[in-house]
Amino acid sequence: MRFLHTLTGLVAIAIAGSVAPAAAQDREEPPSQCRAIAQALPGVIFASAAASENPLNAPEAVTITFEGHSTYVIETPAGVRIATDFSGFHGADPVPRVVTMNRAHSSHYTLSPDARIEVVLPGWNPDGPEPAEHRVVVDDVYIRNVTTDIRSWETGGMIPDANSIFIFEIAGLCIGHLGHLHHELTDTHYAEIGRLDIVMVPVDGGLTLSHEGMAEITNRLRASIVLPMHLRGTRLDSFLARMEPDFAIEFLDGNSLTISVRDLPGRPTIMVPDNLYFRG
Template identity: 25%
Template structure:
């Protein structure tokens, strides 16, 4: 599969057969260039402007924005209910963690997860191969909490998201400290190609460029 990063929590995952999934598209107020790309499936983890701007996406796509089991265009997708804060949604509402079966690889997008996972949530999500996780804090878990979530889910590849860059003026942290804590690597490309055998060996942590 190919994974392209547009910034914030927005990725485009393209399967080997050409089916494309876009996650959490944002509007122009976020600061990044709009993810004006086509898609077969668009996933939205919650209904905030920086995660559900479907107008930025082209094509006749299916929208997945509810928990439970979904089978769309040959892709199995599971949504697990979580919260956008550490007060059971009292501050920012609910959040859905999505797990997608792509080319024999389980890809988990954590959305705006705002708390550590319960044992029940962990059992619903695991096992996973790739984890896309917010690390910027303030609206979501921070870098330290992200490390704890990684420890609980044990992905083979972790991709950081929802952090501050030169394009974003939100009160969230950069990815730098998270990468130091995890011995992670900043990739200068906005796209990577992942095969199942690439995920063998020691788990990796990366951050992608959005340009």
């Protein structure tokens, strides 16, 4: 079992005898372009890169592929392959270099990831009560997290900091994955997240949040591209209906999207992978 638990300026790996990958060695935390405007302004709504005078018009493109359930694979211009909410099933072939995971259900994490995966980022802290805090650079991607709580199915209460919203800063893009989000976000959460150009949103309608609650969060984040995930036991149409007419709806021809800052749509758009209905 191999976990990378990182703090600002500190890297520790939770397996005996292992060493930190070279890409994630101790280093000064880089500045976050996605949080540059996120200085805890109450009620702020962040503009996407497409809607602003963005000086980071990087021509490099990022490819994002829906693999199933809540796993998207992100491939950076430098070839770093990242799998979100990795359980060892979706997105496992070819082996990703980086995985993130959230301990809500077995379909969102694994305690025995493939030993060939270099960087494993759990959204919870497996070593204690403090929140997981990840600030990791792997080649051309900077990965950080913002923790949220999850429900306890045994007690009916909430487990603090057991989920993470992961943010991937790549080629001028701010890409967010909400994980297994179980509650509304506070102004502090929005400030910590910062601007998102692309966001992956669970649309199950109940296991995470209701469609009404998730629509409110999606509207507040105001990303240029919204990628649905985690479709279980409900119809995607209900979520899409709540998002119109403020968001355009586009059904992808396939399950992959290749995008750069220059390609972001001017109107916020929900892009639905071709096989979401069958593998959601």
